[in-house]
Amino acid sequence: MVSAGARSKNLKLGELLVTYQLITRKQLEEARRLQDQSGERLGSVLVGLDYISVDALLDSLGKQYGRPTVDLFKTDIAPKFLDLIPLEKMKKYRAIPYAISGQRISLAMVEPNDLAAAKELQFILGMAMELHVAPAFQIMAALALREKMQGGPTRAITGQQILQVCTGKVRAANLEAPDIEELFSLLLQEDASDLLLVAGAPPSIKKNNEIRRLSSSFLTPQQVKVYAQKLMSEGQLKRFIQEKELDYALTIPELGRFRINVYRQRNSLSIAVRPIIDEIPSPEKLRLPPWLADIAMKSQGLILLTGPTGHGKTTTLAAMVDIINSRCKKNIITIEDPIEYLHRHKSSNVNQREVGVDTDSFQVGLRHVLREAPDVIVIGEMRDPQSFAIALQAADTGHLVLSCLHANNAILAISRIIDVFPPEQQRQIRVQMADNFLLVLNQRLVARKDGKGRVLAYEKLTNSYRVRNLIREGKEHQIRSLMQQSMEDFESIDLSLARLCIEGTITTEAAMYYCQDEVFFNDLLRKGRGLLQQNTALR
Structure with missing residues (x-):
């Protein structure tokens, strides 16, 4: 026994x-x-x-x-x-x-x-x-x-x-979870980019690309579920149950507007919250290059803003739309998921359509957009072959198209669009890309040396005769090596990072984290600092 x-x-x-x-x-x-x-x-x-x-x-x-x-x-x-x-x-x-x-x-x-x-x-x-x-x-x-x-x-x-x-x-962990509005207030007070609510960890904020956990208990799956239910309407809750993830904008009186993403992971819920700034920042405040406004004023073509999540693509896109809205008399149609920045009608009409509210999906919205008399089409994010195809068609038929895309650098963005299509269509897509794209701007937000937020570093690829030929011939992978020293049609992010280092805006360590070619970057740094010392001596 x-x-x-x-x-x-x-x-x-x-x-x-x-x-x-x-x-x-x-x-x-x-x-x-x-x-x-x-x-x-x-x-x-x-x-x-x-x-x-x-x-x-x-x-x-x-x-x-x-x-x-x-x-x-x-x-x-x-x-x-x-x-x-x-x-x-x-x-x-x-x-x-x-x-x-x-x-x-x-x-x-x-x-x-x-x-x-x-x-x-x-x-x-x-x-x-x-x-x-x-x-x-x-x-x-x-x-x-x-x-x-x-x-x-x-x-x-x-x-x-x-x-x-x-x-x-x-x-x-047996303490009560913080009130959701308290967490939203703290997010704003800390001037953080995101609030993250995940079971098994305390509430966290993301500031300068780093997670910081708050002094609180770790959240249980039930507590996160309660947060999610408080943040969703009945209709949104039904959509979430069907799709298992939901992206939408939420307005909280006295606090402002927020982008909310609710998703499932490990059989529990998680929530990501990002504050939406009501005022669209000026190009000067964002430290956008002056030539970007000239490209935004073009009458037709494709402009792509690329980079990882959380590095300011949506904000740059909003600033470019505001430039067009302020200076041109155009009919602007946007398709966004969700709408983040609200544009007032200025010199242009701005029609903002939100996926799930004003249209069922990006695909459905884009399918009808050419019938809505647009001069400028803004696609919040291109995600599938249908979006890419319609964007290229619109640019090919005399419209200005602006969109965001996840890609690690400007050249990979071109390759990604081409590769998403079947092999038998890629030749045609190469020709359309070569003829119609105006700019690929790849950006990173890098922590400032003084600890006061982040600063923009960018890589640009503009459509020149040389670039056009390389794309048509399927040699876009050669653009970086052939044009690394050029600033006319291609400017490497390494050059932008080196410039910020020489100015003293960012540290070398922060720059190295984002540079594409360490040897090229160090060479730029060495030459730039040498010229700076010569100029100082001459003074």
Whole structure:
């Protein structure tokens, strides 16, 4: 007959807790889902969710491992014990000595039944050990406190200190999630580009292309679901259930307009929020090159703005539309998903159509756009062969077409459009591209050296006789090497980055992160700084 203790040793922690009716099956499933998101140990997640107490977790761990337990929240660790084992070994085996009884050292471990770890630790200590099991979050908190002492005198670690470290991490998860409007307000106060709400992590903001987690509990799948339901109308919720993702604009009184993207991941929801600035920034404020306005005033052709998400393509597109709106008498039709910047009618008429509200899709909207008497067609993002084909057709029939496209550089943008079509159509598309594109502007927003936001670096490819021939002949991959030194029809992003470095606007390290050709970039930097020193000496 198998004893209850033997059965406990054979059960995993979650099943053991359900067997002893300490948690429900539903609570276990939610904790496991959150564990997948956060990477925490299951016991840490359960305590964080306030489904079990530390005492209940210790009791269950003792049954699971068949070992004595220790609550480090109630244990003070003297300095003499903290120096017995090198810190890197304690971190490797998640073990920490905390007491001595007779000729035996008491050792708290996350995995006390790891025989290889126990053997090496005993060799280091040179004496007998008594292995106790402790919760992972307590061990990791104690080791974090020990690591802070590196380079200084070893001091005692108290149970109260371990508890304080855990309060902002595991144990904080039973606190209420911040109010959604508070998070939106914080997003604006911090002048951040995005708010990210993901199960298994605290609410986060993205500023200068870096994630910063807020001082809050990690979010549960249910909390993110509640946020999403608050941010969606009934109709939007139905669309989300059907499509499993939704992109739309939301106006919150007294706060402003936001672009919201709700999507599913790992069987839970995630939300990305981006503030929409009501005022369209001027080209001067965006540090756009002066020649861009001249290209925006062209009567026909294709202008592509490319680069990664979050690097200002939509803002540049809005600034170019505003230039046309202010200086020309045109009929402008936009198709956007969602509408971000609202354009007032100035010298031109601006008709803004939102996917899901004013038209069913980009494809449907573009299919009818040529019947709407457009002079200028603005496509928020080209995503499929149909969008590319209609854009090229419109440019070929005397319209100015502006659009955004995800591509790492200007030349890859050309290749991507051509490659999206079947081989039998690519010859025709090459001819249309060569004849009709005006500009590909690839941009990056790079962190400023002074820490005051980001600055634009760009790569431009304009349609010249040389560029046109290379595209027609299928040799667009040669454009960079053949024209790297030219600034007439092609200007590499490396040149823009080098210029910003020489001005002192950005650091060399920040520039290197985005440069395309390190050798070329370093050569530009060397030459530019040499010329700068000569000019300074002449003064």
